[in-house]
Amino acid sequence: MAFLDNSGDIILDAVLTDLGRQRMAEGKFTITKYAFGDDEINYGLYNKNHPSGSAYYDLEILQTPIMEAFVYSGAGINYGLASYTNTNLLYLPVIKQNQLNTVATRLVSSVYYLAANSETANALGSDTQVSGIAGSGELGQTTKFLVSAATTQQVILVEAGLDTSDLVADSSNRSTYIVANNLLDSTFNVYFDNRFIANALTPTATSVFSNTSGNVKEVSISLSTSTGTSQASGMTNFSVASARGIPDTVYYVSGEGNVQSAIAGPRGSCTALNFTVYSGLDATSTGTTDSKYTLYGKTGVAADTLFPGSTSGYTYDYIDTDVLIQGTTTNVAYYATIRILRRAS
Numbered sequence: 001m002a003f004l005d006n007s008g009d010i011i012l013d014a015v016l017t018d019l020g021r022q023r024m025a026e027g028k029f030t031i032t033k034y035a036f037g038d039d040e041i042n043y044g045l046y047n048k049n050h051p052s053g054s055a056y057y058d059l060e061i062l063q064t065p066i067m068e069a070f071v072y073s074g075a076g077i078n079y080g081l082a083s084y085t086n087t088n089l090l091y092l093p094v095i096k097q098n099q100l101n102t103v104a105t106r107l108v109s110s111v112y113y114l115a116a117n118s119e120t121a122n123a124l125g126s127d128t129q130v131s132g133i134a135g136s137g138e139l140g141q142t143t144k145f146l147v148s149a150a151t152t153q154q155v156i157l158v159e160a161g162l163d164t165s166d167l168v169a170d171s172s173n174r175s176t177y178i179v180a181n182n183l184l185d186s187t188f189n190v191y192f193d194n195r196f197i198a199n200a201l202t203p204t205a206t207s208v209f210s211n212t213s214g215n216v217k218e219v220s221i222s223l224s225t226s227t228g229t230s231q232a233s234g235m236t237n238f239s240v241a242s243a244r245g246i247p248d249t250v251y252y253v254s255g256e257g258n259v260q261s262a263i264a265g266p267r268g269s270c271t272a273l274n275f276t277v278y279s280g281l282d283a284t285s286t287g288t289t290d291s292k293y294t295l296y297g298k299t300g301v302a303a304d305t306l307f308p309g310s311t312s313g314y315t316y317d318y319i320d321t322d323v324l325i326q327g328t329t330t331n332v333a334y335y336a337t338i339r340i341l342r343r344a345s
Helices: 018-025 118-130 171-179 290-297
Strands: 093-096 114-115 145-147 157-163 187-193 196-202 208-211 217-220 223-227 237-244 247-249 267-277 299-301 315-327 334-344
Touching: 093 334, 114 118, 118 145, 118 334, 145 267, 157 247, 157 315, 171 267, 187 196, 187 208, 187 267, 223 237, 223 267, 237 267, 267 315, 290 299, 290 315
Parallel strands: 114 145, 114 334, 208 247
Antiparallel strands: 093 157, 157 267, 187 237, 187 315, 196 223, 196 267, 208 217, 247 267, 299 315, 315 334
16 A cells, blocks of 8 residues: 655546456446545644635645555445535534434443343343443343344434534424435445344334424334345445434424434434344353454453453453444445454353
8 A cells, every 4th residue: 555645736546456457358448437535534634723824724634645546446435425416505414323212222432232142131231230331210221232133122223314403303494404405314224244243133114213292202113134235345344234214203392302312403314223143153151152252352351341340250252343324315424333242151
């Protein structure tokens, strides 16, 4: 890998992949579409206080060295730029995790816990409770983690919408600013590492995410298996599955606080996810430890190391893996780190 000097002008740096060269040799090479990305850019370098004035605010960004073109197709754009045909958009959507609802699993030190089997789930239930990680009361004991293949328990819940207090989150603004502008994600792509995750569990058609005129929650989420349908383009070892977008009809109620949505303004859709771990990673404590835990994770970690205060004496194997959730219409994306845990002893 090398970088190109960007202190001057770079018109175009392009190479053909193996497939591209094959197409050219066959006389069938045709460019039909293209995409832009900003993988190299650190927007934190924008300096609106530059002493030389506004012309220099973005100078460091514009002169950031860029990576040369890759021959390997799997090293393409990781952070693609979205394209919107409507140039009059005042607000663009974002995707955010929701941890306000009882169905939503909570982050623990920036990761989501995924119990590989029911034995592990029972162990985590006691260990997280003792360490003060798990919730109590309405949140219950298992709100901090997912359970492999479970269809009616905790989920990773994300919402897409306009996260601004400038617009009231009512039905009219949802229609005007989201639906009418084609900013509604009716489906989401879920990318996961197929070495560790067998498939994704996604919302069924009966799932509901709404509220009443009295601001009472109307949430009912059930999941079904959505097998990864293909190898994700440019993402080695990753498969992609499709997840239904649940209409996010949580509306502002006059005089009431926002107790259900993570989005400040009009909401478009949400989705909910769980996962089934790869066969072998779900072995019980009396089974064989899969070699992947040794190769890609950690083994035999004491419970009190993961959960300070625990006295259970359990040990755990675990692997951390990333999941990407991306709206198919808006391309808004959310990255989640999943920690697959298995009770080892």
